[in-house]
Amino acid sequence: MMNGRGHCSVFFAYDVGQAIDLDAAERVVKVATARELLRHRRRNPPWFQYRPPPLRLTLSARPIEGLTFRSEPSVDVVLYDFGAVSLEFTIPLAGKLDELLPLSVELDENVRLEQEARLHVQEVLDVIGLAVHRPHFGDTTESYVAMVVTELTGGPGIDRLVVEHGPLLAGILRAERAPLSRQEVDDALACAVSFGLDDLALIDWNGALLFDPDPSDTLSLLEFANVQLLEMRHLDNTLDDSLERAWRILSRRRQMRFHPFGTSDADVRQVALLQADTAILFESVTNALKLLGDAFLARFYEAVAQRFHLAEWHRSVTRKLQVLEDVYGKLADRNASLRMEVLEWIIIVLIAVSIVLPFVVAAPKS
Numbered sequence: 332m333m334n335g336r337g338h339c340s341v342f343f344a345y346d347v348g349q350a351i352d353l354d355a356a357e358r359v360v361k362v363a364t365a366r367e368l369l370r371h372r373r374r375n376p377p378w379f380q381y382r383p384p385p386l387r388l389t390l391s392a393r394p395i396e397g398l399t400f401r402s403e404p405s406v407d408v409v410l411y412d413f414g415a416v417s418l419e420f421t422i423p424l425a426g427k428l429d430e431l432l433p434l435s436v437e438l439d440e441n442v443r444l445e446q447e448a449r450l451h452v453q454e455v456l457d458v459i460g461l462a463v464h465r466p467h468f469g470d471t472t473e474s475y476v477a478m479v480v481t482e483l484t485g486g487p488g489i490d491r492l493v494v495e496h497g498p499l500l501a502g503i504l505r506a507e508r509a510p511l512s513r514q515e516v517d518d519a520l521a522c523a524v525s526f527g528l529d530d531l532a533l534i535d536w537n538g539a540l541l542f543d544p545d546p547s548d549t550l551s552l553l554e555f556a557n558v559q560l561l562e563m564r565h566l567d568n569t570l571d572d573s574l575e576r577a578w579r580i581l582s583r584r585r586q587m588r589f590h591p592f593g594t595s596d597a598d599v600r601q602v603a604l605l606q607a608d609t610a611i612l613f614e615s616v617t618n619a620l621k622l623l624g625d626a627f628l629a630r631f632y633e634a635v636a637q638r639f640h641l642a643e644w645h646r647s648v649t650r651k652l653q654v655l656e657d658v659y660g661k662l663a664d665r666n667a668s669l670r671m672e673v674l675e676w677i678i679i680v681l682i683a684v685s686i687v688l689p690f691v692v693a694a695p696k697s
Contacts, residue, residue, distance in 0.1 A: 333486030333496075337479040339400070339422040341438060342554050343448040344473045344561040347456060348414040349465035349608065350615075353386045356410055356462035360388065382618065386410040388455065395420070395447055399434045402444075406451055413615035414463070415558045416455070418448045424478065428486070428496070431478055431503045435538065438476050439506035445472065471568070473561035476538040477553050478503065479546045489531045489542055493520055504535040522638045526627045534638045549631055556635045562616045563644035570609055570651035577658040606655045613648055 388408045395402045400422045407419040424431070438444070449472075456463060487495050501511050501519035511519070522534040530543040539553060636642065 333428040334426065334484050335424065335428050335480040336482040337424045338481075339424055339434065339438070340477045340479065340550055340554075341420040341422065341441075341444060342417055342475045342477070342557050343419075343445060343452075344415060344417045344475075344558045345449070345452055345468065346414055346471060346561060346565045347416050347452065347466060347468045348463040349467075349612070350414050350463075351386075351410050351412055351459075352462045352464070353383060353410060353412050356459040357386055359459050359462060360386075383412055385412070390451060390455070392447075392451060395444060397437050397441070397443070399430070399437050406448075408451065408455055409554065409558075410455075410459075411558060413562065413612055415562055415616075416452050417554050417558050418452055419554065420444060420448070424480070428480075428483075429499055431540075432499065432508065435476065435478070435503045435506045436508055439537065440474070445474065448472075471561065471565055473557055473564065474537075475553060475557040476506075477541060477550055478538065479541045479543065479550070481544050481546070483542060489525070489529055492531065492542070493523065493533075500533060500540060503540060504533060504538050506537065522634050524631050524634045532631065532634075534635055536638060548625075548628055552628060552632050552635060556632065556639055556641070559616055559636075559641060560639045560644070562612070563641065563648060566609060566613055566616070566648045567644065567651070570648060570655065573606075573609065573655055574651060574658070577655060606652070609648075609655070610652055613652065617645070 386409070388410070390406050390408060392402075392404060392406045394404050403421040403423065405421075407421075409417040409419075411417070422434075424434075453468065456466065456468060483489075486492070493500060497516050497520055498511060501516040502508065504519045505511065505515070519535055520533060524532045524534065531541075532543065532549060533540040534553075541549060543549065
């Protein structure tokens with residue numbers, strides 16, 4: 332039976348505000364005394380071109396114990412300038428490969444881990460305070476489980492692993508104890524990426540299996556893609572709310588039928604602000620990371636983005652931004668048109684008054 336050693340990274344991503352001033356947050360962290368907050372020692376590789384680079388912290392934390400796991404006594408936290416926070420629990424792995432299946436099942440939507448993650452993030456937010464602009468720590472979260480096997484013994488080579496143990500690997504990825512159909516197994520294992528003869532990455536929607544002696548770069552990409560997915564969901568929901576508000580503004584046309592200026596300037600400014608906020612966040616998220624000089628990492632990220640359906644989310648957000656822009660254009664055009672009509676009527680009235688006024692003034696008094 333195959334035996335392996337490694338660790339499991341459980342990521343939780345949250346949107347906590349409109350933006351985070353990373354320089355201000357770092358200054359606050361350096362002088363914080365309420366809790367030990369340390370700069371993370373791991374540096375971004377030169378081919379990870381973040382704009383700007385995120386702030387990485389390590390927090391001491393009490394270990395969390397489950398039926399099949401015990402987490403490390405620390406958590407890693409990453410702060411992004413576009414208002415997102417990612418937290419990582421680390422769980423040591425050692426034993427038979429098939430023991431990963433019950434662990435995967437237990438970690439799938441683990442409520443206790445999510446609650447602890449939220450408490451840690453709130454603690455960080457309490458420390459950095461005003462560095463978060465327009466804070467809104469809501470219920471939306473995105474989790475991801477990456478199981479890393481750095482040493483594998485007693486089994487076939489990496490090139491035969493999927494062929495001989497495909498159903499087990501698919502069950503781990505899907506967190507499913509019951510046997511899966513051939514179609515489901517094939518779908519779970521469809522996204523496989525490797526660089527050399529001793530590494531393999533199996534990427535699925537809710538989790539990944541990495542057989543890699545040095546997985547730090549691929550783990551960082553998985554973490555960032557999980558944050559991107561969260562922000563795309565957040566943007567999509569925000570745009571839905573924005574479009575609903577814009578529709579309510581447009582629907583007030585009948586109620587304001589006799590208002591000389593139609594839709595108020597405040598309404599137009601509100602739609603413009605909604606449009607600007609979402610557009611800026613969209614650009615920040617999509618342009619935050621550039622991969623330079625490493626073809627494998629670019630290919631790995633492309634595979635992850637495909638598995639996460641980031642392109643579909645991108646198209647959905649782009650389409651709704653365009654609709655919101657069209658709504659703003661219609662409101663602005665309608666206001667301009669109504670103002671022109673009012674000015675025309677004012678001119679007509681003034682002309683009429685100027686014509687009638689001399690006759691009224693010249694009329695003899697009785």
